[in-house]
Amino acid sequence: MNIYVLVKRTFDTEERIVVSGGKIQEDGAEFIINPYDEYAIEEAIQVRDAQGGEVTVLTMGGEEAEKQLRTALAMGADKAVLINTEDDVEDMDEFAAAFVISEYLKDKNPDLILAGNVAIDGGSGQVGPRVAESLGINYVTTITNLEINGTTVTIKRDVEGDTEVLETSLPLLVTAQQGLNEPRYPSLPGIMKAKKKPLEEVELDDLDIDEDDVEAKTETIEIYLPPKKEAGKVLEGELADQVKELVQLLHSEAKVV
């Protein structure tokens, strides 16, 4: 089975966000594999181990994303691809990102593509389904279970807390929801092996993509932090009185109940 995983390098979830000059400051920040993409990588490895085949992890961005690709290889992926857009594109939106990834994948005949259901930075969740649509294959988002039998695929997906059970077939793109699996940590031998696994780097030129093709359709005008919250009011006195006071405050002052 020819399996691809779309991976994004994101800020560590512990990072505080600093904005200056209308942009997020990245200096000194820790980066990780987008947490939802870790579920996708883990699932890809499990599918390969059960069905045979090869897992290729794919990301887009600058050289520094090699680190996250090596981590994925250490987890057990077989190959990695970095589409290096650093020199070519300043601002990519989801349209542009999906275009580039689709152009790369269009002649690779993937049976299964996995991605996170959303990246914790941009948070739009568009790129996976857009890629599937461009490639003309079906997609299922926010999956929590995946079973493959020949070309028949049975999936459980999370729909706002409910579970939908559905059947579809390969080729297919799925996006991972939390609960799909428990992503493994890279083992020491895994890390050693990862250093020797193939990591291919391609640029837009290699894909015959012009800069005009990846002109974003949307534009971020400004990035800013939410207004800082004033420290709240910690109530005092007898517990029963605090509870009464709280209910009154919520009713009369905050007017939310």
Added chain:
Amino acid sequence: MSNKVLVLGEAREGALRNVSYEAIAAAKQISDGGEVVSVLLGDSVGELAAELGKYGADRVITVEHPHLKQYTSDGFGQALLAVIDQENPEVIVFGHTALGKDLSPKIASKLQIGLISDVTSIEGEGDAAVFIRPIYSGKAFEKVKVKDGIKFITIRPNNIAPLAKDDSKSADVSSLSVDITNLRTIIKEVVRKSSEGVDLSEAKVVIAGGRGVKSEEGFGPLKELADVLGGAVGASRGACDADYCDYSLQIGQTGKVVTPDLYIAAGISGAIQHLAGMSNSKIIVAINKDPEANIFKVADYGIVGDLFEVVPMLTEEFKKLKVNA
């Protein structure tokens, strides 16, 4: 210049979801006096159409087909693309719901257009409208505009106020017949886990439990409080990891992002990842035994105490309030 806006109405268990009305309000702001057209897709949705007119839709188009009884991206995609083809809208608005999130990238990809997802507010009107959306799970916001082509946005439930219902208003309702074929996904079953109807992402009140809840049974008092307030129960990752509840309840950077009017955090310490999922709630109440807990830093009101004492007392007080109201 006025814009024609297409708005996707969304029904759940035979009733329209609030976000359908919120989307009409968003549409009005971008339309600059242009026509607002709501679309309803399903196997039998005609009866719901009138309601959309009362909330401001000028026109409603229904597409009814047995294959639209349950949502699939293929079925709804085909129906919607047929409507878009007929109407040629300048703007499209969906709710950022499970359905909207799943369907919108397909439509955007087919039309080769941009898509601004998860919009929480709109600044300006008509063509000058810019869209504000949370990034980094609400740790920051970005202001985005569409450079050219159709403006396509999805709006986060609970953030844009619907217009006041006006019973005197009505919309022209028409139906479009679309041949829905070649569905690649078959829905076998839907297992309802979100108990008693109140959806976490749309709830006006959320009662969330953390590790302090201690067990699955520990969620009982929280559920009772949620019931009295007509709210939904949520959880921190800690509570989910400890198997006290299902991951579908998880609020945070991984998990759901919620913005209710009232968020009550019981036995939640307030890790930065959890705050990312709820810190934009209008009013936050923290209940925790540890006065140093991080959650008190973002709370509007706090009670230092044992949640198993405080929560049932709160439930009783709210009951009294409801009786007196």
